[in-house]
């Protein structure tokens with residue numbers, strides 16, 4: 001499918017499932033190499049967007065490892081700013097562990113910075129970040145990204161876990177907003 005529509009927006013094919021799988025494989029190879037002689041890493045997958053990337057990546061990880069999931073939720077109740085999110089699901093200690101955060105996409109980096117801050121409080125042995133996609137033009141932070149699957153232009157995309165208004169996460173390919 002070259003073109004598709006979600007609600008009011010039209011999208012065109014941008015990154016094929018094959019290209020995505022190649023990028024996932026490259027990240028897995030690097031992690032397998034880097035963690036060969038280290039104690040079992042714990043992957044921290046950021047929901048919802050990272051679920052597909054996480055599943056495909058973890059099938060390629062050779063080391064013994066653990067996986068846990070975090071979700072960013074908007075604050076509820078009065079006075080909550082639309083942008084401030086809180087992290088839920090971080091209830092096991094990551095102290096002394098080799099932690100690898102899994103993100104679908106790093107855009108401005110605001111989300112990632114918050115996640116890193118929270119995980120750092122647990123004093124992990126090491127903390128690395130793996131992101132399938134990275135928009136360098138949009139990035140506003142200085143946090144180093146240890147594993148990047150693909151650098152992409154600053155366009156809105158959907159598919160392979162990423163959504164437009166909740167839709168499109170199931171698509172095996174990635175689509176970009178048409179006319180951007």
Ligand code: IMP
Nearest residue numbers: 049106107108109110111156157162163
């Ligand atoms: P950041 O905080 O600006 O880096 O944005 C991170 C989050 O915004 C990601 O985890 C995604 O959920 C979402 N996001 C960023 N860019 C896109 C996009 O192009 N399509 C869909 N979601 C996106």
Ligand code: MG
Nearest residue numbers: 048049162163
């Ligand atoms: Mg999202």
